[in-house]
Amino acid sequence: MLTLRGLTKRYGEKTAVDDLTLDVAPGKVTGFLGPNGAGKSTTMRLITGLDRPTSGSALVQGRPYARLDRPLRTVGALLDARAAHPRRTAYRHLLAMARSNGIPARRVPEVLEAVGLADVADKRAGSFSLGMSQRLGIAAALLGDPAVLLLDEPVNGLDPDGVRWVRTFLRSLADEGRTVFLSSHLMSELELTADRVVVIGRGRLLADGTVADVVAAG
Numbered sequence: 001m002l003t004l005r006g007l008t009k010r011y012g013e014k015t016a017v018d019d020l021t022l023d024v025a026p027g028k029v030t031g032f033l034g035p036n037g038a039g040k041s042t043t044m045r046l047i048t049g050l051d052r053p054t055s056g057s058a059l060v061q062g063r064p065y066a067r068l069d070r071p072l073r074t075v076g077a078l079l080d081a082r083a084a085h086p087r088r089t090a091y092r093h094l095l096a097m098a099r100s101n102g103i104p105a106r107r108v109p110e111v112l113e114a115v116g117l118a119d120v121a122d123k124r125a126g127s128f129s130l131g132m133s134q135r136l137g138i139a140a141a142l143l144g145d146p147a148v149l150l151l152d153e154p155v156n157g158l159d160p161d162g163v164r165w166v167r168t169f170l171r172s173l174a175d176e177g178r179t180v181f182l183s184s185h186l187m188s189e190l191e192l193t194a195d196r197v198v199v200i201g202r203g204r205l206l207a208d209g210t211v212a213d214v215v216a217a218g
């Protein structure tokens with residue numbers, strides 16, 4: 001479970017996230033919709049402790065990220081699909097992440113298999129297409145077998161097959177009882193995927209409901 005309470009982030013005069021209060025439930029795919037600059041990435045960075053709120057809180061399983069005992073076992077995030085070092089193989093990239101986070105190495109082949117990259121485990125990340133990079137990013141997010149998954153624009157730039165794969169995979173993760181929270185700037189990317197859509201604009205919550213509710217609200 002993910003809980004945002006009055007979450008606010010200012011950069012100087014600019015308010016990137018403005019008093020956001022939200023509960024994101026397990027077992028569902030929740031979409032986070034808003035145009036570029038709306039505050040989606042900032043929210044995800046606040047949840048994963050990469051940035052600190054100006055006020056308010058972002059809690060995962062009742063705790064701020066910094067106070068989680070085993071952060072990667074609680075929350076996995078795909079924030080930047082091209083985060084892997086281009087000269088590292090997919091396998092080495094994940095193994096390094098696992099080692100530095102106390103995750104058993106056996107998870108590496110498991111997550112590669114889960115995202116369909118087992119066959120290219122020994123290829124360098126720099127040779128991957130965007131779709132493969134997204135899968136690698138999702139594999140990395142899954143390493144700790146987390147209860148909560150955050151994905152920032154996971155289908156941006158993917159071809160229709162890639163979009164379909166992500167959609168089906170995220171559904172299966174939610175069906176396992178995980179909390180899946182993904183951002184997009186396009187309703188079309190969320191409408192077949194999300195059980196619920198939360199709309200953000202200029203850092204503020206604008207709408208919240210099923211796809212049909214949100215579309216009806218304009």
Ligand code: ADP
Binds near residue numbers: 015
């Ligand atoms: P989104 O992910 O929805 O595109 P962001 O969270 O990236 O939006 O950005 C929200 C707003 O905050 C934008 O106006 C952006 O320019 C601003 N912003 C984000 N990060 C910083 C930062 N480190 N310094 C200053 N402004 C920032």
Ligand code: ADP
Binds near residue numbers: 113142145176
């Ligand atoms: P199991 O109890 O065998 O792990 P699951 O339904 O959890 O059953 O997963 C089936 C397979 O799919 C796993 O063996 C694993 O390779 C992959 N898988 C599913 N979910 C995850 C996940 N979150 N992280 C890594 N691998 C996963």
